[in-house]
Amino acid sequence: MNSKEKWEWGFTLSAIILLALVAATTFPYIFQVGGVPAPHLTNDAPVIQVHLIQRQYVFQVEEEGPKGNSSYYNLILTYPSYLLNLTATSIDVTGNLYFPYYSGQVIDVQIVPGTQAYAVILPPSVPGPYVFLNGEYDGPWFPYQVAVILELPSSGYFTLSDVSRYYEQTQQARAGALVGDPYNPPVILCNSTFEPRIYLSADQYGILNFTVPAPTLVVKEGANVSLVLFFPFPTSDSNYLRTYVNGRPEVVNNATLGIYGVSGGTLKQVASVELRYGVPIILNFTAVYPAYVYGIYYPIHTNYSPGNTSSPVIGEDFGLVTGAWGIIMVEGG
């Protein structure tokens, strides 16, 4: 081997060695995604442990919080100053937790079968609902899989100051960065009366007022609230309220519209009615909890398989889906 060839092979070998070093040293980390930043673990902030399980179109949440252990769909409950120490896993589907908090940082974590994903989410400074979504498929415009981090007040109800600040920052964001964004829901203030009657209507995709989650409502403590919801008959395969059974399309008739009080880390059903189409559906309740979840909160199994054509070979599209649900904040005093 002459001098020229020595240079050639020496250079090539050095490249191989460098790449081998990278592969070997990063190998232990291929079984996990993300990581918990050390400074967050060393401070004294209280921590809520959250286990996020990715399902096909929903997040299943298991929480160990200050008010006990709880399970939710598409919902994480937290309180001011608490850190969310999040572990995300999936058994069979690929997903992503994307939290583009519009006045803070972006959390972007892949959820992949066979790996553990970690993230720490800092609490937003103003209590209220904040959305995150599955960013794996088509970014923020994938319509249904949107979830909420609901930051409740430390105790009692949302104060007037909490509501004002939340409303102001949401309005500001929607006027600028979030123009056209269907995922940070608008806020509807209904706190000027103790007898609010609120009308919301679903669109061709089965979502309320063109937004997922549905609009955030603000009512007064002790108010007697009437929520009037309207769902048109689903005619499109794009609507999750239309599914395929034995290869033929059917509308979903066994879904429940409910009002669920958020208390002590659990959801307590305070009103419910079966979903009907083409007629107004009225849900009445008295606002005694600090917050409520309303609408079709519990996901519906939907399956797209015209003529029973879906199969593991050519592709399948089924899973638990919900879109017509939202948060009610209750203002105290």
Place this chain on the structure above:
Amino acid sequence: MANQVAFWIFGHAVVYMLWLPAVSALYLLIPTLAGKPLYSDKLGRISALLYLVFSNVVPIHHLYMVNLPVYMKFVQEILTYGVVIPSMMTFFNLWATAKEAKFSWNVVSAFTVTAFAGAIAAGVTGISNATISFDAIVHNTMWVVGHFHAMILLSIVPAAMAVVYFMIPMLTGRNWYSKGAAWFHFWGYLLGSVILVVGMDQLGLGGLLRRSEIFPRTYYFVSAEVEVTVGMLLAQAATLAWLLNLLSTLVKGRRIELAPLDLGQTIQVIGVSLSGALPTLTSPVLRRAISRGYGMGVLGALIAALSFFFLAKMGDGYGDFIWIWLLLFITGVFLMALPILRDSKGV
């Protein structure tokens, strides 16, 4: 899953359909412009063979974040590293060919050098993407978009432009209408593309998903989005200048007689007609620049080195350190390059 695997196995070839012609152009242009034979013909042939093998076994590196066995993904990581080897062999071969050659500083050689350097810069982001633990962080973010824009804008397109700049006079018998427009094209395109790619990488490292139509209205993201827009506009304006120059050349370009020349001579002749100055590695211009700007170069190097302190302190990227780093680094590089640029009259 089957759809995804099938899509990438058949679809990934498009990457090499674009990249291999660019590499081939570099294998033609660099020895021609250097006026020397290729450093190692054997190394070039082995590279081509390795490209053929490894470019066809890497597609599943797009599927690190799906439900495939982790060990299969690791094998794919190794195979993807495999395609880096012929690239490294190519870079060494071409660098050794150009070493100590008397290069003419003209638009053809400028685009050729950009394609060579850009391939290395963009390739590094490719190696990081290929590493599963890194991909887990940047997967599906604007970083990925930044990577393939870097590959296309900083390497494939410049290589194509180098070819176009000598082929148009060959095909039409007319020389380029405006040398000034050609240089504006080069500098505007280069600067714009670099700004665009840096902005995209910044967005990706911040965690912004690609295809996002919304993003946090914070300084970090807004400034990066503005960078991308400014870079894109600059590169487009420069490319528009090229298009106008092309149309003017077809209509009003000076007639040039290239028939008696072989390909190498043709490229040299056209290159000279588009030359700036001659900052060859051994030229008096460069020696004078180095001797006169020695202190400035050392100062620039120190500032550039200092900048990395702020880069290390940047943490998660949110804050002003990234701008301090960028400002100091660019200042340092500019001070190092200034004497050469000044004496070369290439700008």
